[in-house]
Amino acid sequence: MNRFATGILILSVAALAVTCSRKADSAPLKQTGFGAAIVESSGGKQLAQTGTSLPQPLVVQVNDEQGTAVPRVLVEFSAAPGVTFDPASALTDPSGQVTTNVSLGGMAGRYQITASTFDKAHKKVDLKIGEIALGYQQTLGRRLNDQYCDRCHNAESTAEKVSNYDNLEVKPHPFNEGDTLNKLSDADLTAIITYGGPALNKSALMPAWGNTLKKSDVQALIAYIRAVADPPSRSAGPLFTKPM
Amino acid sequence: MKAKLSSLWQKLFGDSVRAFGVVSIVFLMSIAIAPAKNFFSEWRHYQHGYLSLIRNRSEANTLRRHFQGGIQQIWLPELGVVDRCTSCHVGLKEASLTDVAQQPYRKHPAIPHNLDQYGCTICHRGQGAATTVAEAHNSTLAWEQPILPAKYIESSCGQCHRGPLSGTPQLNLGRNLLARQGCVHCHTVKLPDGSSMKPTDDPPSLSHIADKTTREWIYAWLKDPQAYAVTSTMPNFKLSDDDARDISAFLIANSTPVPGDTAQVSAKPSSDPAAGTSLYGESFCASCHAVQNAAGNIVGGDVGPELTRIGRKAKPEWLQAWLRNPRIYDPPTAMPHYRFNDAQVATLAGFLQAKTDSDLLANVHLDSVTPEQIAHGKRLVSDYGCASCHEIGGIKKPENFAPELSRIGSKPTTQLIFLQGMQHTLPDYIAGKIRNPRAFSPGLKMPQYTVTPAQIDAITTALLSLNDRSYSLPPSLAVAAPAESDYQPAGKAGKLMTDLACFSCHRINGHGGDMAPDLTWEGSSVQRDWLAQFFKNPGTLRPALIRRMPKFNLTDSEVNELTDYIMTVYQNPAIDRDSMPLSGYSQGQIELGRQLFYGKYSCQGCHIVDTKTDKGYIGPTLTHVGARLTAAWIYQWFKNPQALRPGTIEPNRAMSDEDARALTAFLMSQKGGGKQEAAKK
Numbered sequence: 001m002n003r004f005a006t007g008i009l010i011l012s013v014a015a016l017a018v019t020c021s022r023k024a025d026s027a028p029l030k031q032t033g034f035g036a037a038i039v040e041s042s043g044g045k046q047l048a049q050t051g052t053s054l055p056q057p058l059v060v061q062v063n064d065e066q067g068t069a070v071p072r073v074l075v076e077f078s079a080a081p082g083v084t085f086d087p088a089s090a091l092t093d094p095s096g097q098v099t100t101n102v103s104l105g106g107m108a109g110r111y112q113i114t115a116s117t118f119d120k121a122h123k124k125v126d127l128k129i130g131e132i133a134l135g136y137q138q139t140l141g142r143r144l145n146d147q148y149c150d151r152c153h154n155a156e157s158t159a160e161k162v163s164n165y166d167n168l169e170v171k172p173h174p175f176n177e178g179d180t181l182n183k184l185s186d187a188d189l190t191a192i193i194t195y196g197g198p199a200l201n202k203s204a205l206m207p208a209w210g211n212t213l214k215k216s217d218v219q220a221l222i223a224y225i226r227a228v229a230d231p232p233s234r235s236a237g238p239l240f241t242k243p244m
Numbered sequence: 245m246k247a248k249l250s251s252l253w254q255k256l257f258g259d260s261v262r263a264f265g266v267v268s269i270v271f272l273m274s275i276a277i278a279p280a281k282n283f284f285s286e287w288r289h290y291q292h293g294y295l296s297l298i299r300n301r302s303e304a305n306t307l308r309r310h311f312q313g314g315i316q317q318i319w320l321p322e323l324g325v326v327d328r329c330t331s332c333h334v335g336l337k338e339a340s341l342t343d344v345a346q347q348p349y350r351k352h353p354a355i356p357h358n359l360d361q362y363g364c365t366i367c368h369r370g371q372g373a374a375t376t377v378a379e380a381h382n383s384t385l386a387w388e389q390p391i392l393p394a395k396y397i398e399s400s401c402g403q404c405h406r407g408p409l410s411g412t413p414q415l416n417l418g419r420n421l422l423a424r425q426g427c428v429h430c431h432t433v434k435l436p437d438g439s440s441m442k443p444t445d446d447p448p449s450l451s452h453i454a455d456k457t458t459r460e461w462i463y464a465w466l467k468d469p470q471a472y473a474v475t476s477t478m479p480n481f482k483l484s485d486d487d488a489r490d491i492s493a494f495l496i497a498n499s500t501p502v503p504g505d506t507a508q509v510s511a512k513p514s515s516d517p518a519a520g521t522s523l524y525g526e527s528f529c530a531s532c533h534a535v536q537n538a539a540g541n542i543v544g545g546d547v548g549p550e551l552t553r554i555g556r557k558a559k560p561e562w563l564q565a566w567l568r569n570p571r572i573y574d575p576p577t578a579m580p581h582y583r584f585n586d587a588q589v590a591t592l593a594g595f596l597q598a599k600t601d602s603d604l605l606a607n608v609h610l611d612s613v614t615p616e617q618i619a620h621g622k623r624l625v626s627d628y629g630c631a632s633c634h635e636i637g638g639i640k641k642p643e644n645f646a647p648e649l650s651r652i653g654s655k656p657t658t659q660l661i662f663l664q665g666m667q668h669t670l671p672d673y674i675a676g677k678i679r680n681p682r683a684f685s686p687g688l689k690m691p692q693y694t695v696t697p698a699q700i701d702a703i704t705t706a707l708l709s710l711n712d713r714s715y716s717l718p719p720s721l722a723v724a725a726p727a728e729s730d731y732q733p734a735g736k737a738g739k740l741m742t743d744l745a746c747f748s749c750h751r752i753n754g755h756g757g758d759m760a761p762d763l764t765w766e767g768s769s770v771q772r773d774w775l776a777q778f779f780k781n782p783g784t785l786r787p788a789l790i791r792r793m794p795k796f797n798l799t800d801s802e803v804n805e806l807t808d809y810i811m812t813v814y815q816n817p818a819i820d821r822d823s824m825p826l827s828g829y830s831q832g833q834i835e836l837g838r839q840l841f842y843g844k845y846s847c848q849g850c851h852i853v854d855t856k857t858d859k860g861y862i863g864p865t866l867t868h869v870g871a872r873l874t875a876a877w878i879y880q881w882f883k884n885p886q887a888l889r890p891g892t893i894e895p896n897r898a899m900s901d902e903d904a905r906a907l908t909a910f911l912m913s914q915k916g917g918g919k920q921e922a923a924k925k
Contacts (some may be wrong), residue, residue, distance in 0.1 A: 049414065051394030053697060054368070084396075101697070106394025108353050109345070126718070135353040140411040151862050152849070159790055167859030168849060195684050204846040211885065211896035220411075238345035 031091060032069040034120040035062035038127035041097055047142065047228065050081075050133045053103040060115045060127060061097045079113045080240035082106050108135030108227070109237035132227055141224025144217055145168020145175065146208065170203035177230035186235070191220050261720065283398075287315065294349055303340050310338065311673055315375060318363040323720055325363040327372035333364075351724035358413070366713070367400040368392055382671075388656055392708070393702055399653065402709025404717060406437060407725030418706030420444070421699055425477050429633040430646035437724060443633075445477055450630075451637035453574065454499035455506055456562045460608045462492040465557075470694050472557065473550040473606060474620045475534055475542055479691035487624055493613040494621025498637055500900035505573040508562040513594040520595025523588060531759065531791040532578070532748070535599070545756070545791065547578055547748060555600035564593045571743065580745040583797035628689055646690065653711030675704045729754030737809030740867045744796055752814065754855040759791055762889055768821050768873065769888075772807060779803045779893050785864035816888065824875035831908035837910025843851050850894075853914055863894065868916035878907045 043058035062073040075098045076089040082105025090098050104111050115127045134142060145153075152173045157163035165172065170200070173180050181189075191199045193213070197206030209218070228232040254672045257263040291313055298307040316330040321786075323570040332348045335341045336359060341351040352359060364374040369392040374380035384388040392400065398415040422428055433441040453462070464471070466488040469478035472886075483491070513520070524530070529551075534544035536552040544550075560564070565572065570579040572727040584592065622639075629645040629885045630636060651676070663683060676683070678700050681690035695703070731753040733741050747756035752763045780803060782793035790816070800805070815821075841847045850862035869878075877888075882904040885894040899907070 026481070047396075051397065051740060052414065055698075071612060074687065106397075107350065108347070136356075136411050137354040138411065143410050147891075148895075162861055164850065164859075164861050167861055204844065207846070207849070207851040207895045209895050211898045219354070235342065238343055240345060 003216045010201055018163045020148050021083055025235050027155055030072070031070040031074040033062075033092070034064075035073045035092075035117055035125065036098075036119050037063050037067075038075065038117060038125055039063060040127060040129055042223045043102075045230065046130065047132050047134055048104050049139055051100055051106045054131060057099045057101050058113065058115075059097055059099045060129075061095075062092050062117055062163060064095065073117055075117050077102075077113060077115050078242050079111055080242060082191055083111055083113065083240075102131065104131060104133040105240060107137060107240065108133050110207070110232060110239045112239060112241040113168065114242055134224070134227055137220045138227045140162040140217070141220035141227075144213065144221050145224055148213070149175070149221070152205075168205055170205055172206065175225045176228045176230045178231040178233060181225060181232045182229055182231070189225065189242055190218055193218050193221060256674045266477055267752075287331040290336060290348055297344070297346070297349055298335075301340075306777070307335075307338060307340070314895045318360060318372075320361075320363055323363070323366060323721075325365060327363040327365050328365040328375055329368075329370075329372060331375060332360075332377070333340075342644060351818045361476055365389075367397065368404070368670070369400075383657065388658075390669055393671060395585050395605040396705050396708055400618055400710035402706065403711065403714040404721050405488050406435065407721045407723070409891065414702045414705050415709065417699070418702035418704070421695075421703050422706055425693060425695070425703075426479075426633055427649075427703070430629055432644060432648040432650065432728060433710065434648070434650040435710075436717065436722065446576075446578070447478075447633040449574065449635035450495055450499070451635055452499055452505065453501045454503055455552050455559070455573070457557050457559060459492045459496045459610055460605050461557050462495055463610060464605055464608050466491055467497060472840045474536060474552075474694075475546065476694075481628055481691040489610060490617045490621035491624050491630075492610070492621070493617040494619075494625060495636070497613065497618045498622070500574055500637060505565050506559070507565040507568065508585050509568075509590045511590045513590040514587060516678045519591050520598075523592050524595055524742075526795065527582060527592070528792050528794040531794075545759070547759075549644050551596065551599060553599060553604055554879050555597040558596070560593065560597055564589050567592055569590060578745055578748040580748065580794070581743045582794065583799075585797070625815045628691075649707060650710055651712060651715060653708040653714070671704055672706060674707055675700050678703055708908055729755075731755035733809065733813070735809070737805050740802060740805055741809075749791075754810075760793065763810070763814055764876075765814060765816040765819070765888060767811045768816040769874065770872055771826065771874060772811050774872045775810060776803050776807045786861075818887075819876050821874040821876045824879060824908065827870070827912060827915075829912060833906050833909040834913045835910075837906040837913075838905050841910055844903075845897060845899075845907070866914055867916065870912040870915040875908050875913075878911050879904050 016238045026131065039061050041059040041061050043056050046056060048054045049119075052129045058077075060075060062070050062075060064070050066086075069092070071092050071094045073092045073096075074089060075092060077085040077100055078088075079085075081104075086101045086103075087101070090100065092098050102113065109132075111131045111133060113129045113131060115129065116124050119125050152164045152168060153174055155163055155165040155174065157165075175185065184192075187202060192202065192206065194208065194210035196208035197203045213221070226235045227237075229236060232239070255262075256266050291311075295311070298304050298311075301307065311334060314331075315328055316334075318325065318327040318330065330336060333350075333352075335344065335349045335361075336352040338351050343348065346352055363372065364370070369389050371380050371387045371389060374387070376696040378384070379387060381391045396412075400410040401409060401412045402415045402419070405412075408419070419441075422433065423441060426443055426445050426447065427433075428441045428443050429447070435441055458488060461472075465478070466481065466483055466487075468480060469476045470480070492872070530544040532545040532547035534542045534546060534550045536542055536550070552562075562573070567582070569581050569582055572863045588675075625631065625636060626639060626642070631639040631641050635641075653670070655670060657668055657670055657673075660668075660670070661684065662668050662673060663676060664678055666672055678693065678695065679691075679697075680692065681693065683687055714740050732738060732755075733752070746763075749760035750763045751756045751758060754764075759820045770778075778793075779796075779798055782795055800877070841853065847853075848858040848860050852858040852860055852865045853867060856868060881888055881894070881897045882897070885892050885897055886896055
């Protein structure tokens with residue numbers, strides 16, 4: 001009996017020691033400032049394959065009531081299970097910003113990331129940022145887009161990839177233009193890609209790709225277009241948010 | 245205590261009826277354990293959950309009709325697959341469940357394979373036969389195979405598909421990196437098809453290094469290669485000052501001179517300070533060589549080494565000889581032999597020599613060499629396996645210097661030694677080992693590589709695909725990689741093409757780079773006069789391109805040699821280039837072609853025929869196309885562009901013969917000012 005009690009005592013002491021040492025391990029993030037709002041600096045609306053990290057880090061800034069950046073404010077990132085942050089919480093740097101690397105979850109779809117902090121009144125301040133995880137089909141679609149579509153459908157021009165958008169008399173729709181493209185059914189998009197713009201009374205500058213792309217390629221492209229649409233398309237799949 | 249126990253015994257087993265009753269109850273309860281376990285099993289719970297999930301959906305009846313209760317199983321004896329995953333993942337094949345985010349009920353995303361044909365564990369790993377979540381997904385003591393994290397899922401494609409796939413960018417990148425980062429110089433990787441993975445980088449020979457650079461530079465480079473060039477793939481061996489000193493001493497002492505690789509150019513560099521910059525630009529050096537600009541961005545190609553601080557490295561007399569003819573120092577180099585004249589060599593060398601920064605060699609002060617240092621340096625060079633990558637005179641390339649990585653994707657976790665705080669899974673181990681090899685033991689020889697987290701994930705993906713299954717796959721399922729061609733052109737023209745390093749950019753018969761157009765059918769495609777003129781003065785066909793054909797200052801006889809060879813040998817058997825005339829098309833046909841060009845096919849979206857009105861910047865400019873291409877090629881191109889150049893982005897329009905003929909007539913009428921321009925030069 002006595003032995004038993006000693007055992008319990010030893011165990012509980014050990015457990016206590018472990019918990020204490022854990023507490024000591026996670027270096028206390030000493031917050032000195034308080035913000036009133038979080039704004040996104042960069043890194044929102046990025047695309048990445050499921051489970052992989054976003055190409056650019058996510059940067060958010062904490063501002064006070066006057067809109068000036070506040071250093072040393074604790075910002076925490078959270079999202080649906082499967083999404084990881086490196087780091088998951090950090091203090092803002094002297095310019096009021098926090099940078100984190102984000103890896104998206106294993107399922108294709110839109111992910112909502114929440115960056116949060118507490119203001120002076122200890123009220124929670126949130127910023128919600130959307131990112132997009134591409135599954136197999138969308139990844140294939142993205143590659144096809146880069147090869148065949150992007151030069152005209154993307155107005156952004158770089159030295160490596162000069163955009164043809166400005167040279168076209170009838171402007172193509174960028175694929176993230178959800179307002180327009182979400183109204184087109186899959187069948188309509190398939191028809192335009194396969195038979196060209198004139199199939200739906202649109203510009204002949206959009207050529208027919210039906211003899212160049214396979215049916216599965218066209219489906220992959222549509223899956224990609226649906227995935228990147230902003231505002232989101234209904235067929236983009238579910239939105240993964242933080243569990244309440 | 246004893247009294248209490250004996251009274252309890254009396255109560256339960258006091259007489260035979262009581263004893264019989266108690267024993268019966270215990271017996272019945274133990275019989276009930278098995279059905280109860282079944283009744284309360286996880287999969288039943290999930291199946292109930294699924295039924296209540298679909299109850300209120302509009303297509304509930306269809307879904308219920310598809311639903312089958314009980315343990316489900318996909319059994320594929322040929323692949324050794326017994327997958328019961330579908331017992332819980334009941335909605336995998338339901339196309340209408342796109343909006344369901346909750347697992348295990350999500351619909352499986354679209355993939356090119358049928359789930360019934362391949363099962364689940366071939367791609368996702370895990371224990372297919374298990375019927376509880378913990379046993380199926382996680383590794384347990386009895387079962388070793390946890391679920392593969394989503395970010396490595398493409399490794400599973402690589403088990404059967406041995407070549408690149410358009411849907412698996414990460415796997416393709418990882419395989420490229422294994423070859424390009426030099427991993428396979430030291431680690432043997434035997435592929436399932438029996439061949440060994442070959443490195444694609446080209447580490448320079450160090451046998452003659454004293455001609456090229458100084459001991460101080462070697463020292464600084466060994467200490468931190470990325471301080472000299474951020475894009476360098478040379479890893480950091482974390483050498484001590486003394487070790488770096490001794491290795492550099494040995495390499496310089498061991499170096500033998502190459503006759504003719506150093507030369508003093510008598511000509512003076514051009515007095516125009518901008519001449520170097522413009523010669524660098526005109527020669528399109530940036531197509532292959534990168535330079536880090538003031539903002540820290542890397543600008544330029546990655547075929548050759550980065551030149552940001554080349555002036556700190558190259559000895560002036562070596563650089564001049566190299567620019568004059570790089571093949572003297574390094575015969576197989578990817579660098580073309582530009583035929584620069586002495587003034588150009590002096591100008592370009594002066595321009596490159598000025599690319600320096602002040603601090604790279606600022607703190608390097610090496611005393612004179614002792615024989616002990618050289619001997620120690622030699623020992624270090626063989627200890628660190630330098631000769632696995634670099635050719636070093638007098639040192640043999642070590643065999644099996646590092647552990648073989650074939651089947652690394654099936655290495656049991658019990659054989660791995662993990663770092664503290666590391667997840668005990670194989671992917672985490674591999675990624676950790678690439679990220680920081682020396683963390684596993686300071687005595688390890690594997691150096692520190694400069695790779696991004698995304699590159700580490702890609703390499704890990706490629707390594708995980710080398711597992712037992714990929715080697716034991718039924719041959720019918722394996723999809724072979726496209727065969728690598730080692731095509732070499734023959735004769736005098738072949739030698740010339742090697743000297744000009746055509747294959748560094750162009751691909752012919754499956755061999756060569758992909759920076760510039762494939763020339764396999766060039767002889768059917770272009771007109772002889774145009775080709776000869778192009779060699780003398782390569783104008784650009786695509787105005788938007790920043791990588792272009794450089795001017796090699798070829799002699800007339802060299803131009804003739806090359807042109808004749810290309811026109812005779814690189815012919816497409818399906819095209820008779822004389823079957824259609826180069827000119828003389830009727831005005832009516834040309835006009836019809838013009839209407840088709842601007843109307844039905846709207847070619848002006850991508851091409852320019854009239855520089856005043858057309859703006860298309862995607863395809864080549866067609867203002868001179870009638871003087872450049874053969875009519876037969878243009879016609880066949882209209883009929884099926886991908887047949888002539890696989891992967892070209894020109895869409896196949898399935899044109900009728902009449903349309904193709906009219907468009908050919910129109911394009912052949914676009915001779916531009918080609919003749920006048922040619923006359924001017």
